[in-house]
Amino acid sequence: MKGLLASDGIFFLRTFLANPLRVAALLPSGKRLAAMVAAQIDPRPGGAVLELGPGTGAVTRAILESGIAPGEIAAIESDADFAAALRRDFGRIRIIEGDAFAFPSLLARAGVATPLRTIVSGIPVLSRSLGVRRKLLDDAMAALRPQGPFVQFSYGTEPPIPAGEGVDVRRAAIVWHNVPPMHVWVYRRALAA
Numbered sequence: 671m672k673g674l675l676a677s678d679g680i681f682f683l684r685t686f687l688a689n690p691l692r693v694a695a696l697l698p699s700g701k702r703l704a705a706m707v708a709a710q711i712d713p714r715p716g717g718a719v720l721e722l723g724p725g726t727g728a729v730t731r732a733i734l735e736s737g738i739a740p741g742e743i744a745a746i747e748s749d750a751d752f753a754a755a756l757r758r759d760f761g762r763i764r765i766i767e768g769d770a771f772a773f774p775s776l777l778a779r780a781g782v783a784t785p786l787r788t789i790v791s792g793i794p795v796l797s798r799s800l801g802v803r804r805k806l807l808d809d810a811m812a813a814l815r816p817q818g819p820f821v822q823f824s825y826g827t828e829p830p831i832p833a834g835e836g837v838d839v840r841r842a843a844i845v846w847h848n849v850p851p852m853h854v855w856v857y858r859r860a861l862a863a
């Protein structure tokens with residue numbers, strides 16, 4: 671596994687310029703944001719950790735550094751160049767090239783078992799319709815084990831997906847040191863009253 675390199679930044683920026691709406695950031699996440707996202711992973715062992723939109727792997731590295739084994743991680747990336755570089759850099763992680771909004775069928779095809787331990791997501795969601803965002807959250811809640819978290823980071827000061835009935839959302843952190851500052855949101859199935 672390689673470290674965080676300046677070449678990651680250049681690669682990321684080049685990919686952003688080619689596809690600004692999909693990549694939606696000029697730079698990969700900083701170390702503090704990546705560590706804060708990884709810190710939300712359910713500490714109870716068992717089940718895969720799924721990452722949506724790994725880019726050049728800033729959060730992927732933090733997940734590994736948090737102690738999750740590569741064989742327990744799957745990642746879905748839509749950009750073919752990012753996916754190829756991730757396969758090269760993170761050999762034992764299952765890298766799936768495709769649309770994260772269709773993650774249930776992609777996981778089934780790749781043989782990744784559910785329920786999942788945690789989903790972490792850096793994909794841009796605010797540019798999607800409310801219906802598409804809600805479906806992503808519903809699919810995430812269905813794929814996760816009870817109380818498994820769906821972690822989404824976002825620039826916005828409001829939850830990027832309204833939690834809706836049966837789901838709780840909380841802001842785990844605001845990472846001011848990231849460029850730009852980022853909010854880390856954690857969704858979980860609500861506990862029955």
Ligand SMILES: C[S@@+](CC[C@H](N)C(=O)[O-])C[C@H]1O[C@@H](n2cnc3c(N)ncnc32)[C@H](O)[C@@H]1O
Nearest residue numbers: 692695698699723724725728747748769770792
């Ligand atoms: C804001 S960047 C975050 C990259 C990385 N997670 C980080 O924190 O540095 C968004 C990433 O999501 C990917 N992406 C955007 N839409 C996607 C989709 N529908 N399915 C899979 N990946 C997507 C982009 O190609 C890009 O790698």
